[in-house]
Amino acid sequence: MSKKQDTLMKHIDGETHFPYRFENVEKKAQEVLPKEAFDYIQSGAGREETLSNNRTSLEQVKIVPRMLQNVGNIDLSVKLFGNTYKQPVFLAPIGMQKLAHPEAELATVRAAKKHGVPMIVSTASTFSLEEIAKEVPDHPLWYQIYWNERHPDVSINMAVRAEQAGYDAIVVTVDTVLIGWRERDLENQFSPLKAGYGLANFKNDEAFMSHLDGTDDDTIVRGIVENFAHPTLNWKDIEKIKKATGLPVIVKGILDPEDARFALEHGVDGIIVSNHGGRQLDGVIGSAEALPTIVEEINGQIPVLFDGGIRRGADVVKALALGADAVLVGRPFMYGLAIDGENGVSNVLEHLLSDLHVSAGLAGSPDVRTLKALKTRK
Ligand SMILES: Cc1cc2nc3c(=O)[nH]c(=O)nc-3n(C[C@H](O)[C@H](O)[C@H](O)COP(=O)(O)O)c2cc1C
Ligand SMILES: O=C(O)C(=O)c1ccccc1
Numbered sequence: 001m002s003k004k005q006d007t008l009m010k011h012i013d014g015e016t017h018f019p020y021r022f023e024n025v026e027k028k029a030q031e032v033l034p035k036e037a038f039d040y041i042q043s044g045a046g047r048e049e050t051l052s053n054n055r056t057s058l059e060q061v062k063i064v065p066r067m068l069q070n071v072g073n074i075d076l077s078v079k080l081f082g083n084t085y086k087q088p089v090f091l092a093p094i095g096m097q098k099l100a101h102p103e104a105e106l107a108t109v110r111a112a113k114k115h116g117v118p119m120i121v122s123t124a125s126t127f128s129l130e131e132i133a134k135e136v137p138d139h140p141l142w143y144q145i146y147w148n149e150r151h152p153d154v155s156i157n158m159a160v161r162a163e164q165a166g167y168d169a170i171v172v173t174v175d176t177v178l179i180g181w182r183e184r185d186l187e188n189q190f191s192p193l194k195a196g197y198g199l200a201n202f203k204n205d206e207a208f209m210s211h212l213d214g215t216d217d218d219t220i221v222r223g224i225v226e227n228f229a230h231p232t233l234n235w236k237d238i239e240k241i242k243k244a245t246g247l248p249v250i251v252k253g254i255l256d257p258e259d260a261r262f263a264l265e266h267g268v269d270g271i272i273v274s275n276h277g278g279r280q281l282d283g284v285i286g287s288a289e290a291l292p293t294i295v296e297e298i299n300g301q302i303p304v305l306f307d308g309g310i311r312r313g314a315d316v317v318k319a320l321a322l323g324a325d326a327v328l329v330g331r332p333f334m335y336g337l338a339i340d341g342e343n344g345v346s347n348v349l350e351h352l353l354s355d356l357h358v359s360a361g362l363a364g365s366p367d368v369r370t371l372k373a374l375k376t377r378k
Contacts, residue, residue: 011354018340018347022311022332025348029100029335036188037099041334045180046282050275054309057286061318064375066364074357074366078326080303081248081269083140083168086116087353088326088368089316091333092277092307093144093171093252095124096192100338106135108337111345113139115353120144120171120328123158123227124198131200133165144171144252147237149230150211156244157207163245171272172241175253177231180280193225202227235266242267250305253280255290257297270303277308277330288322295323313355317363321374 011020019025030038044051076087091112097104104126105119112119118140121132129143143162148154159170185191192198196217202208202224212219242249248269253276254260263271273291275284287308298304306319307328319327329352336348365371 018336018344018351020351025332025335025339029338033100033338036185036190037338039184039188040096040099040182040190040192041331041338043182043184044278044282045182045280048278049282050280050284050286051278053284053286054275054278054288055286055311057288058309058315058318060378061288061322062377063314063317063321063363064377065362066370066374069364069366069370071361071364071366074361076356076360076368076371078368080325081169085118085140085326087356088320088324088371089117089353089356090142090305090326090328091117091119092328092330093120093122093173094330094334095122096126096195096197097334097337098126098197099192099195100334101341101344103341104337105132107342108333108345109136109139109141111333111336111342111349112136114346115349117349117353118142118168121162121167123201124193126197126200128200128204129158129162129167130165133167141167142169142171142250143167144173145241146173146176146228147230147233147241148208148227149232149237150226151207152237152240154202154205154207154211154227156240157205158201159241159244159247161205163247167247169248169250169269170241170245171250171252172238173252173276174233174238175274175276175280176228177233178229180276181282182279193228194221196221198224235262238266238268250303254294255285255287257293260294260297264298264301268302270305271298272305272307272328273324274307274328288319291319291322291324313352313357313359316352316356317359317365317371317374318376320368320371321363321376323372325368325372 078088113136120142122144123146250270251268252272254271303325305326306324310327310329333345336344
């Protein structure tokens with residue numbers, strides 16, 4: 001019996017009582033979280049059309065499985081930017097994790113390490129990028145940057161700090177030039193930045209502090225709020241980040257193939273097809289609908305990652321069959337964190353990865369290459 005089959009038996013024997021269905025994980029998180037925190041995590045912008053398009057576009061994809069492929073030995077490891085990762089699943093950058101649990105990113109990253117899942121640490125993390133790296137020596141981490149247009153040296157310095165702390169790659173999020181119109185947050189009068197959680201990477205940053213008039217929390221928060229609007233962001237800024245370190249630079253939030261071509265032309269090392277989990281512009285194409293057009297344009301020249309609506313193993317199979325090299329998962333691990341800290345994230349990952357293992361096997365795909373070769377229909 002394979003290791004994962006053992007896991008399946010353990011689940012059937014009822015050794016774990018954490019919910020299996022994503023819908024029940026979400027429901028449990030809603031029970032334990034204050035309303036404004038749950039709404040902030042779950043909601044999308046506007047009428048939440050983009051949010052629902054993410055799920056609809058994935059649900060429209062149908063896998064055509066292969067038979068008699070010998071899936072006795074399933075190995076879903078993937079090589080990206082010269083590093084080998086245990087499976088093609090990453091934790092999406094999510095800021096403000098103290099909203100879900102006091103141990104926040106430290107709990108998340110310990111669970112991620114347990115399952116060999118790399119974590120993308122957000123600029124808005126509630127522990128500093130160095131504290132998170134120290135928690136899990138030798139575990140792969142990427143660092144996500146929100147461009148500080150008023151003081152570019154702050155963003156450049158953070159990229160350098162990430163390189164010094166041993167991070168493998170820099171992700172630049174490009175779909176947040178303005179923060180989305182999130183009606184549920186507005187109705188709750190909720191602003192995560194003003195709640196003061198996003199300080200960790202800024203408070204002791206020399207470049208950031210050098211631009212402030214004071215060192216009190218109010219002044220710091222004002223500086224941080226300013227950091228999160230960057231309407232002038234453009235491809236020249238991406239080149240600046242690229243020059244700052246020796247790390248690969250990955251652009252997150254690409255949906256139009258022409259932008260994918262620009263990314264190639266500006267020497268970007270990878271892209272993430274994403275609409276920010278439906279939290280930015282409403283009425284936007286579902287990520288899974290955009291994915292094949294980007295894959296076609298990139299044509300294997302650089303890795304293409306994907307996020308938006310990944311909830312189960314079959315969703316990962318679909319994204320890879322559509323041509324993604326790996327996926328990011330967002331809200332599910334935040335719900336796990338809210339329910340039971342490290343243990344909750346660990347359960348969410350264990351279930352998702354076991355489901356992925358079973359799903360890949362049933363699709364006749366013992367590895368990432370064969371997953372990517374699967375056919376799909378709409
Ligand atoms: C509560 C929350 C906070 C987020 N914070 C960030 C962030 O700091 N940086 C970023 O690039 N994306 C952020 N995102 C977007 C995620 O990285 C990711 O694109 C999205 O959640 C993927 O969709 P999914 O939640 O359906 O898996 C955030 C998403 C959520 C739900
Ligand atoms: O909420 C978000 O989606 C997000 O990206 C963000 C923005 C500012 C601070 C923290 C997270």
